[in-house]
Amino acid sequence: MTRVRELLVRATNPTATVFVLLVLVFAGVFAMNPGFFEGPSLMAFLKQAAPLVILAAGQYFVIVSGNFDLSVGALVGAQVVIAARLIDGEESRTVPVLIVMALFGIAVGLVNGLITTALKVQSFITTLGMLLVLYGAIRLWTGGAPTGSLSEAFRTPGRLGIENVPVLGQIPWALLIMIAVGAGSVLLMRTRFGRILMAAGDNERAAALSGARVGTARTIAFILSGLSATVAGVLIGGFAGVSAQVGDGLEFTVITAVVLGGVVLGGGRGSVLAAMAGALVIEALFTLFNQMALPSTLRPAVQGAIIIAAVAYAARRRTRPVPTTATATPTPS
Amino acid sequence: MTRRPGADRLGTTALIYLALAGVLAAGAVATAIDGGNLFATANLVDMLTRTSLTGFLAIGMTLVILCRSLDLSVGYTAALSSLVAATTMDGQVANIPLAVAAVLLVSGLVGAFNGAVTAYLGVNPFITTLGTGLIIKGYLDTQYKGPAGDVPALFQQFGYTRIGPVPVSALVMLALAAAAVWFLRSTRTGHHMYAVGGDVEVARMSGIRTGRTLMWAHVLCGMTAGVAGLLLAARFGTGSAEAYTNLYELDAIAAVVLGGTLLLGGKGGVAGTVAGVAILAVLDTVFNVMQIDPFAKDVLRGVVIITAVAIYARRQLDRTARRPRFAEGRAS
Amino acid sequence: MTLLAMRGIDKAFLGVPVLSSVDLTVEPGEVHALVGENGAGKSTLMKILAGVHTADAGTIELGGRAVSFTHPLQAQQAGVASVFQEFNLLPELTVAENVHLGREPRRRGMIDRRAMAERTAAVLADLGVDDLPPQAKVGSLSVAHQQITEIAKALSQGADLICMDEPTAALADAEVELLYGLIGRLRERGVAVLYVSHRLKEIFDLCDRITVLKDGRLVDSVATADITPDDLVAKMVGRRIEAQFPERLPGTEPGEVRLKVAGGGNAWIDGIDLEVRAGEIVGLAGLQGSGRTEIAEAVFGIAPFTRGSLEVDGKPMRITKPRKAIAAGIALVTEDRKAQGLALWQSVRANARMVLDANARVHSRRRLARVSELLAGLDLVARGEDQEVRFLSGGNQQKVVVAKWLAAEPGVIVLDEPTRGIDVGAKHKLYTVIRELAAEGLAVLLIASELIEVIGLADRIVVLHDGRIAGELPAGATEQQVMAYATGRGPE
Amino acid sequence: TTDAPTDEAEDATTEESGDEWFVQADYEEQLAQRDVEPEGDPATPWLQAIEPEWIDTAEFAQEGGDHTVCFSNASISNPWRVTGWITMQQQVAVLQESGQIGEFRHSDAGDDDDQQISDIQAFIDSGDCDAIIISPSTTATLTPAVEAACESGVPVIVFDRGVNTDCAVTFIHPIGGYAFGADAAEFLVDNLEPGSKVLALRILPGVDVLEHRWAAAQEIFADSELEILGDEFTGGDAAEIKNIVTQYLQRGDVDGIWMDAGDGAVAAIEAFEDAGKPYPVMTGEDELSFMRKWKDTGMTALAPVYSNFQWRTPVIAATMILAGEQVPAEWVLPQEPITEAELDQYLEVNADMPSLHYAKFGGEDLPGFPDAWQDR
Numbered sequence A: 001m002t003r004v005r006e007l008l009v010r011a012t013n014p015t016a017t018v019f020v021l022l023v024l025v026f027a028g029v030f031a032m033n034p035g036f037f038e039g040p041s042l043m044a045f046l047k048q049a050a051p052l053v054i055l056a057a058g059q060y061f062v063i064v065s066g067n068f069d070l071s072v073g074a075l076v077g078a079q080v081v082i083a084a085r086l087i088d089g090e091e092s093r094t095v096p097v098l099i100v101m102a103l104f105g106i107a108v109g110l111v112n113g114l115i116t117t118a119l120k121v122q123s124f125i126t127t128l129g130m131l132l133v134l135y136g137a138i139r140l141w142t143g144g145a146p147t148g149s150l151s152e153a154f155r156t157p158g159r160l161g162i163e164n165v166p167v168l169g170q171i172p173w174a175l176l177i178m179i180a181v182g183a184g185s186v187l188l189m190r191t192r193f194g195r196i197l198m199a200a201g202d203n204e205r206a207a208a209l210s211g212a213r214v215g216t217a218r219t220i221a222f223i224l225s226g227l228s229a230t231v232a233g234v235l236i237g238g239f240a241g242v243s244a245q246v247g248d249g250l251e252f253t254v255i256t257a258v259v260l261g262g263v264v265l266g267g268g269r270g271s272v273l274a275a276m277a278g279a280l281v282i283e284a285l286f287t288l289f290n291q292m293a294l295p296s297t298l299r300p301a302v303q304g305a306i307i308i309a310a311v312a313y314a315a316r317r318r319t320r321p322v323p324t325t326a327t328a329t330p331t332p333s
Numbered sequence B: 001m002t003r004r005p006g007a008d009r010l011g012t013t014a015l016i017y018l019a020l021a022g023v024l025a026a027g028a029v030a031t032a033i034d035g036g037n038l039f040a041t042a043n044l045v046d047m048l049t050r051t052s053l054t055g056f057l058a059i060g061m062t063l064v065i066l067c068r069s070l071d072l073s074v075g076y077t078a079a080l081s082s083l084v085a086a087t088t089m090d091g092q093v094a095n096i097p098l099a100v101a102a103v104l105l106v107s108g109l110v111g112a113f114n115g116a117v118t119a120y121l122g123v124n125p126f127i128t129t130l131g132t133g134l135i136i137k138g139y140l141d142t143q144y145k146g147p148a149g150d151v152p153a154l155f156q157q158f159g160y161t162r163i164g165p166v167p168v169s170a171l172v173m174l175a176l177a178a179a180a181v182w183f184l185r186s187t188r189t190g191h192h193m194y195a196v197g198g199d200v201e202v203a204r205m206s207g208i209r210t211g212r213t214l215m216w217a218h219v220l221c222g223m224t225a226g227v228a229g230l231l232l233a234a235r236f237g238t239g240s241a242e243a244y245t246n247l248y249e250l251d252a253i254a255a256v257v258l259g260g261t262l263l264l265g266g267k268g269g270v271a272g273t274v275a276g277v278a279i280l281a282v283l284d285t286v287f288n289v290m291q292i293d294p295f296a297k298d299v300l301r302g303v304v305i306i307t308a309v310a311i312y313a314r315r316q317l318d319r320t321a322r323r324p325r326f327a328e329g330r331a332s
Numbered sequence C: 001m002t003l004l005a006m007r008g009i010d011k012a013f014l015g016v017p018v019l020s021s022v023d024l025t026v027e028p029g030e031v032h033a034l035v036g037e038n039g040a041g042k043s044t045l046m047k048i049l050a051g052v053h054t055a056d057a058g059t060i061e062l063g064g065r066a067v068s069f070t071h072p073l074q075a076q077q078a079g080v081a082s083v084f085q086e087f088n089l090l091p092e093l094t095v096a097e098n099v100h101l102g103r104e105p106r107r108r109g110m111i112d113r114r115a116m117a118e119r120t121a122a123v124l125a126d127l128g129v130d131d132l133p134p135q136a137k138v139g140s141l142s143v144a145h146q147q148i149t150e151i152a153k154a155l156s157q158g159a160d161l162i163c164m165d166e167p168t169a170a171l172a173d174a175e176v177e178l179l180y181g182l183i184g185r186l187r188e189r190g191v192a193v194l195y196v197s198h199r200l201k202e203i204f205d206l207c208d209r210i211t212v213l214k215d216g217r218l219v220d221s222v223a224t225a226d227i228t229p230d231d232l233v234a235k236m237v238g239r240r241i242e243a244q245f246p247e248r249l250p251g252t253e254p255g256e257v258r259l260k261v262a263g264g265g266n267a268w269i270d271g272i273d274l275e276v277r278a279g280e281i282v283g284l285a286g287l288q289g290s291g292r293t294e295i296a297e298a299v300f301g302i303a304p305f306t307r308g309s310l311e312v313d314g315k316p317m318r319i320t321k322p323r324k325a326i327a328a329g330i331a332l333v334t335e336d337r338k339a340q341g342l343a344l345w346q347s348v349r350a351n352a353r354m355v356l357d358a359n360a361r362v363h364s365r366r367r368l369a370r371v372s373e374l375l376a377g378l379d380l381v382a383r384g385e386d387q388e389v390r391f392l393s394g395g396n397q398q399k400v401v402v403a404k405w406l407a408a409e410p411g412v413i414v415l416d417e418p419t420r421g422i423d424v425g426a427k428h429k430l431y432t433v434i435r436e437l438a439a440e441g442l443a444v445l446l447i448a449s450e451l452i453e454v455i456g457l458a459d460r461i462v463v464l465h466d467g468r469i470a471g472e473l474p475a476g477a478t479e480q481q482v483m484a485y486a487t488g489r490g491p492e
Numbered sequence D: 001t002t003d004a005p006t007d008e009a010e011d012a013t014t015e016e017s018g019d020e021w022f023v024q025a026d027y028e029e030q031l032a033q034r035d036v037e038p039e040g041d042p043a044t045p046w047l048q049a050i051e052p053e054w055i056d057t058a059e060f061a062q063e064g065g066d067h068t069v070c071f072s073n074a075s076i077s078n079p080w081r082v083t084g085w086i087t088m089q090q091q092v093a094v095l096q097e098s099g100q101i102g103e104f105r106h107s108d109a110g111d112d113d114d115q116q117i118s119d120i121q122a123f124i125d126s127g128d129c130d131a132i133i134i135s136p137s138t139t140a141t142l143t144p145a146v147e148a149a150c151e152s153g154v155p156v157i158v159f160d161r162g163v164n165t166d167c168a169v170t171f172i173h174p175i176g177g178y179a180f181g182a183d184a185a186e187f188l189v190d191n192l193e194p195g196s197k198v199l200a201l202r203i204l205p206g207v208d209v210l211e212h213r214w215a216a217a218q219e220i221f222a223d224s225e226l227e228i229l230g231d232e233f234t235g236g237d238a239a240e241i242k243n244i245v246t247q248y249l250q251r252g253d254v255d256g257i258w259m260d261a262g263d264g265a266v267a268a269i270e271a272f273e274d275a276g277k278p279y280p281v282m283t284g285e286d287e288l289s290f291m292r293k294w295k296d297t298g299m300t301a302l303a304p305v306y307s308n309f310q311w312r313t314p315v316i317a318a319t320m321i322l323a324g325e326q327v328p329a330e331w332v333l334p335q336e337p338i339t340e341a342e343l344d345q346y347l348e349v350n351a352d353m354p355s356l357h358y359a360k361f362g363g364e365d366l367p368g369f370p371d372a373w374q375d376r
């Protein structure tokens, strides 16, 4: 019991801001619409939030190791389009196509990782380039707009769930997948790989001189990000079907989410749990705006202001006790 | 120890201009095979025209990146500026000076906000400027539901007039680039940007007002985005909120990095950035002349950017190179 | 009139007091030593004076006027120049630019680069350094030259008070001599120097007064003439330390050859023949830039040998990267702990087990379990193993690095300046540890810039000159003998 | 030299310059045009014209064929434009076959106004174009560039979105956004009980063709007894649409959905299915995914149309102009929504087309049909 509490404290300690923020936003949602916390609508919220949360976990690995992955939005889009074109409505193709998608996600992560680590191209540029390539290549392949259609089986994880559960109504598969990914990520960060990844983001040279395969660890982080984009793609495609715009701009949302979770761009700091909480905050914020019937056009402005304020608050907490050491602005690598 | 002063910086810049020449040559060959002539006047004009907008944005972006910061809000600032310009001018030639002043003020203030939040509140610039961009977007979408304002023909000359084959806007961009080169080299604030980007703590301990330096970089970056907005207004004849959808900020960052400035700050310069901008412009023109499919364009752009950066990443990251004492291979 | 009077200075980090009502007074022209164990608060006190940190309580008077600095610039303007413990240089800038950073001379509003170069040359000449061109890029300089640049930077400010935090930690004896001469000249000009060092010899050679801190409190402030080194150590550590170098432990006999290099060389070193046996401590001596670090890096696979052969435990090896070295049972404690040794934002524990985490071949539960023991054995002062390493004092950070390598239970350990920035108590502890390691059959290759350290510990001393081995001396050699080889003069 | 636009044309009032998108006169005109019988053969709607004012183009007539036609495209960044672009290319192939068009050059601005200005400039500077076709990415901002093109003396054809100048020889477009929005809004008013709740889903703010749709709908809803729950921007992203609709459904019933374009319409319908709510009365667009879902569910719906076949007209117009034939100054193409009665017919014709294809693409008679639209 105390061990659990200790774990919780440790997990939340440096990044408490995001959890406070989560509570605040949920309180706001509750004030607007108490019905939100009834089982079914809460489940619906978690179902729709799951892809971003999973993406945040993937992005976390990349960020904590000292890189960026700007290609995830394009990859999510590409995966959905690939799925639709290859499945083309045939149920029997679902599993093979899922395997192809996983391989594609791994391949994109691998290429991102190798270009970044072996060719020493900064990840901002690598993944920006990858974004362009994926965006263009997928449209080139489909002639500009997605073709084909998804199978029912493919859509199950993103759309359906365990039905008729008392109180909750439906437990979405997406939620279970999200929990599995979250648990897996937390456990992974507690392994030697996780610690090496963290150390590599903190001080690459020290880690390398300690015998760590820094490049390999970072490449694996990119692969994990590619896989998380694949899972997110399966969930998003399942949830809403194919559309041309799928995935657009997700990369910035997810990086914002991770940073909101107290993870420092530049690497070496932050917890994956908090990163995923950051994604929940963003989704909750969108829900809050919706509940408040805030004019659509104003929402970005409010979102921007809240993000800046929250990150500034977290930065103040981090810097206040040690005014001089932490003023350094960590920047993308 | 025998290195000439500044030889290293010069070397990198030279390499980038070499890369530019390479891209030009490759583009010329490709268009020639396709039956075109890249150096036809029309194509040269096209290339030069395409440099101005990204050029303005990239010059300011160079300053913030040198300081190890980033500005993802420039596209939004430019869109806002185009509206401020067009609505202030409102078709009146007499309002032009006022409009220019208003644009520089507004865009400078946006930059100041970015700088202040980044420098004094310790927010990562990626987040600061992403947030600022969202705020401006919200304002634009709410306030302007489309193009607004009217730019008098006189000011439209800024977007359309050419001296010989050279568009005025490209000349202004080059002049601004020259000013920025001078600023970085010869003023204390400019010089300190390298220090702040190299290591803020060291800069601070050396007595540099790091926050102020960063503020300056952001203000200037905001203002160059303002100038880009003026150019947009001159070319559109009106202000356009939609301009932010074009992700100009990513183009600008790509140009800066192509120009050899390190995203981690502290190294690089505007001379390289101009070459980076030119590389992108040449690519655009070549793609257009060759009628490349728009989606293939994206693919090729991505590949070229990564390849170019990979080529000079090797040199740049080899910072700790020590002078060898024994020539390799001979001593054995 | 008193130049500097700090009274009742308090400072806490994260609520933990680091300085408690510390007083310090410095007279004009005085060379004032500030000593104490690692973590005693010396650097913190100096940083308060330099405007880097702001004190929580207390007053500072400079030349009779009360001052309070919130930015280093204010301290500089008030006549306080500082050489900080950690390098404060920008590798991408030249020596001249670094020396004048933040204070660039201007002509008609523009930076005057020529004046900058001239003034830098003048300051370097004043220092007696003639092989450091002002236009050299600092990133390409040796550690020693960087340190000299750092000192030149402080000197060029024309300050009344220069604070130096372990300025000699990276210097070999020859450069230390330069600094001695310089400090003498400063003293003549009435410039005061606040001098932080762990090298007692320097303290007694240079300083007029000594202020001793312990655990953030003032222990004493005495004239150098009134105290003996042993008494000073006792004040610092709180107990007496018997012999400076512990005796070789009984039963430590050189055994099998564990590391053997024959004709090793690469771009920086050449013709290296070296043997280190189990239980043996081999010292590597030489001037700055003589290639000691290069040998360490070659053995460890950072900049591998491109010529010659290398054997570990009799097996020929090609060690081309650190992983291979670690797998072969080699460890390297690097000379720059912040850049090469530690992940500063990670905990003590995470750092201490980094080598185990990173190498499946050396990872084991038993070794993991020993990590805490190792840290305790090195007398680490930290608020727990969860504390982030960046909050530790330099000396304690160094102990974490040593622990990290010992955790892997190597057969050969290369120690590059292992005692840099470590206080006497910790040094003594580390010496003892090195002896114990040798007794356990470890082969130790020891690089140290303080000659007495090499002489005091090593069983054999290999002296380098200009990338080659200039000679070898047995234990008990004199400093003169070592220097004769090191400067290329051959045997005495 | 200067190729800046001259000042004269400028006082053509910048009607778009306010933040008000509703222009009463245009609104009324478009609503009226819906009931006008277009001139021309109904079998080739892309050649029909509503109340055309024929103008003489003899000044542009050129000898022979093999003309170089240049096309500055705003982008092909959405399925509607992708479909249209394929149609246009097929039409060009026909005209090339018949020798009327020689080279067909095109540039794509990727929705970037500034880029498109450069693209147009490059066409002018090249001096090779016998006619320039422009599909502007934004109305007001492309005005100076189009004026510059006109001044170069080459016939200019503008289609889809307009510009604030009438210097182009012809401006080709379907009736317009007001008509689209009104068709949809009227359908909801007619098919819903008074007091029903309607949710409006929109793609982006600030694009005139889309803003007009919403402005007309607001006009009609204001006179009805429907309750508008809200209007949301979705970016055309299916996931976003489904989120939003799901959230509205959590808070209460939604009886009707008004959309300003069909992208992602299916996701909105699925939100009702997943929430276990009855299907709404809905308006989408003639995108097949929506029409197929409509058919499957049997819901009450309408597919307003922004005639995709308009992509054929500009190239035909170019050959007409270069031949000195008369063209309408403003070439208003018919624009008729697809009703339930016509649903089956259109689904049948397009049975093999991909789901993001537009039913009224009007290319069935082109030689490339159906392969060109199927395997892109």
Ligand SMILES: Nc1ncnc2c1ncn2[C@@H]1O[C@H](COP(=O)(O)OP(=O)(O)OP(=O)(O)O)[C@@H](O)[C@H]1O
Binding pocket: A322, A325, C013, C014, C018, C036, C037, C038, C039, C040, C041, C042, C043, C044, C045, C085, C390, C391, C392, C393, C394, C395, C396, C421, C422, C423
């Ligand atoms: N920025 C900081 N934040 C938190 N704690 C700090 C900080 N800087 C120093 N400390 C703590 O303050 C104490 C004093 O450190 P300081 O660096 O002044 O010691 P020192 O006497 O210079 O030691 P050394 O001889 O090892 O350099 C140490 O316990 C250290 O952990």
Ligand SMILES: Nc1ncnc2c1ncn2[C@@H]1O[C@H](COP(=O)(O)OP(=O)(O)OP(=O)(O)O)[C@@H](O)[C@H]1O
Binding pocket: B001, B322, B323, B324, B325, C131, C140, C141, C142, C143, C144, C172, C268, C286, C287, C288, C289, C290, C291, C292, C293, C294, C447, C449
């Ligand atoms: N004046 C110089 N010019 C160019 N390179 C130099 C110069 N001085 C030193 N170096 C290079 O820097 C390397 C590292 O210097 P460093 O002082 O670390 O050498 P070292 O032998 O390891 O001495 P130490 O161990 O005392 O640091 C030298 O081996 C040499 O290659």
Ligand SMILES: [Mg+2]
Binding pocket: C042, C043, C044, C085, C165, C393, C394
């Ligand atoms: Mg210290």
Ligand SMILES: [Mg+2]
Binding pocket: C292, C293, C335, C416
């Ligand atoms: Mg060394």
